Amino acid sequence: MFAPPKLVPPVLARPSWPARLGPPVLARPCRAGTDYRLIFAPLLPYALPRPPGRGTVTPRFDRQRKGQPVPIVDIQDFAGKSAVVVGGGSGIGAATAVRLTELGTSVAIFDINTAAAMTVADQAARKELCTVHDVDVSDADRLAAAVSAVVRETARIDFLVNSAASFISAGLDASPGDWDRVLGVNVKGCAASVSAISAHMPAGSAIVNVGSISAHIAQPNRWTYNATKAAIVEMTKCQALDLAPRGVRVNVVSPGWIWTPEVSKAAAGDRPRWEPVWGKYHILGRLGEPEEVANAIIFLLSRAASFITATELMVDGGYSALSAEGAGDASRFASTR
Ligand SMILES: NC(=O)c1ccc[n+]([C@@H]2O[C@H](COP(=O)([O-])OP(=O)(O)OC[C@H]3O[C@@H](n4cnc5c(N)ncnc54)[C@H](O)[C@@H]3O)[C@@H](O)[C@H]2O)c1
Numbered sequence: 227m228f229a230p231p232k233l234v235p236p237v238l239a240r241p242s243w244p245a246r247l248g249p250p251v252l253a254r255p256c257r258a259g260t261d262y263r264l265i266f267a268p269l270l271p272y273a274l275p276r277p278p279g280r281g282t283v284t285p286r287f288d289r290q291r292k293g294q295p296v297p298i299v300d301i302q303d304f305a306g307k308s309a310v311v312v313g314g315g316s317g318i319g320a321a322t323a324v325r326l327t328e329l330g331t332s333v334a335i336f337d338i339n340t341a342a343a344m345t346v347a348d349q350a351a352r353k354e355l356c357t358v359h360d361v362d363v364s365d366a367d368r369l370a371a372a373v374s375a376v377v378r379e380t381a382r383i384d385f386l387v388n389s390a391a392s393f394i395s396a397g398l399d400a401s402p403g404d405w406d407r408v409l410g411v412n413v414k415g416c417a418a419s420v421s422a423i424s425a426h427m428p429a430g431s432a433i434v435n436v437g438s439i440s441a442h443i444a445q446p447n448r449w450t451y452n453a454t455k456a457a458i459v460e461m462t463k464c465q466a467l468d469l470a471p472r473g474v475r476v477n478v479v480s481p482g483w484i485w486t487p488e489v490s491k492a493a494a495g496d497r498p499r500w501e502p503v504w505g506k507y508h509i510l511g512r513l514g515e516p517e518e519v520a521n522a523i524i525f526l527l528s529r530a531a532s533f534i535t536a537t538e539l540m541v542d543g544g545y546s547a548l549s550a551e552g553a554g555d556a557s558r559f560a561s562t563r
C-alpha cells in the first residue's frame with residue numbers, strides 16, 4: 227500500500243446540530259491533511275444512522291434537496307467519499323482516479339502495475355487521498371485482500387470504476403491461454419470486483435464499468451478483446467438489475483479511440499501521424515482524451531445521474547453513429563422530389 231494515511235480525530239458536531247436527532251455518528255475517519263470544511267460540511271446529513279429498512283434507495287440527503295436543480299458536478303456528491311478504481315494506474319482509470327481526488331474522494335487504485343499507479347497517486351493534486359494496491363483483478367484472493375484493506379480504512383466504498391483490461395487481440399489464432407487471460411481479466415475480473423466491492427456499498431453508491439465501441443462492431447483479429455467488451459456491456463445490465471434493490475446503480479461507458487498509453491503503443495508514439503487517420507473514424511474528427519472519458523464516468527457516479535442505471539453511455543466522439551460512408555465525403559444522394 228502507498229503511504230498509509232494517519233487517522234486524525236474526527237469533528238463530531240456543528241453548534242447548530244439539532245438535539246432531537248441525537249449525537250451524529252461519523253461515517254468514516256479521514257486522513258491527515260484533509261480539509262474538514264470540504265469533507266464534513268456536506269457530509270453531516272449522511273452522519274446519521276439510517277433507520278433499518280427505510281431510506282435505502284433514496285437517502286435523506288436527496289429528499290431534502292428534491293426539486294432543487296442539481297449542478298453537474300456537485301462536489302457534495304464526492305467529498306469525503308471512498309472509491310476503488312481498478313486499472314487506475316494508467317489511461318482512463320488514471321484520469322478518473324485523479325479527478326475523483328480533486329473532488330475530495332479518497333481513491334484506492336487497484337493495479338498490476340504498482341509503479342505506474344504510484345506515479346499517478348504522487349502526481350494527483352491531493353495525493354494524500356490516494357492509496358495503491360497491488361492487485362491482479364483476475365486473482366480472487368488478492369482482490370479480496372485489497373478490498374478488506376480499503377474497508378478497514380474507510381468502512382464503506384461509495385464508487386467503483388472497472389477500467390482494467392487485457393488487450394490481447396487474437397482471432398483464428400487465439401490460444402486457450404489467450405482466452406483464459408482475456409476472459410479472466412476483462413469479464414471474470416469485472417464480475418469479481420463488482421461482487422466483492424458491492425457488498426460494502428451503501429445505498430446511493432454507483433459503479434461504472436468500461437466497455438468499448440468494440441463491443442458492437444467487427445474489427446480484424448479481435449475475437450478475444452471484442453467478445454469481452456460485449457460481455458461487459460451485457461453484464462452491466464444484469465448487475466444493475468441485481469443491485470438496484472440495494473440502491474446501487476451500475477452503468478458502462480464505451481469509449482471510441484482515446485489517446486492512452488495502449489493506443490500510443492499501437493501508434494509507436496507518433497500521434498501527429500496517426501491522429502488524422504484514426505480521428506476520421508469519429509464524427510468529431512479526432513481522438514479522445516482520457517479526461518473526456520473520466521468526465522463521463524464522474525457524471526454517471528454523481529447524483530446528477532440518479533435515474534440512470536443499466537445504461538451504456540457512448541463516449542466516442544460520434545464513432546458509433548458513422549457508417550461505412552464515414553463522414554460522407556464520397557456520399558451522393560439524388561434528392562428527387
Ligand atoms: N484507449 C482506448 O482507445 C480505449 C477504447 C475503448 C475502450 N477502452 C477501455 O478503457 C479501459 C482503459 O483502457 P486504457 O486505454 O486507459 O488502458 P491503459 O493500458 O492505459 O490502462 C489500463 C490499466 O489497467 C491495468 N491492468 C491491466 N490488467 C490488469 C489486471 N489484471 N488487474 C489490475 N489492473 C490491470 C494496467 O496496468 C493499466 O494501468 C479498458 O477497459 C479498455 O478496454 C480503451
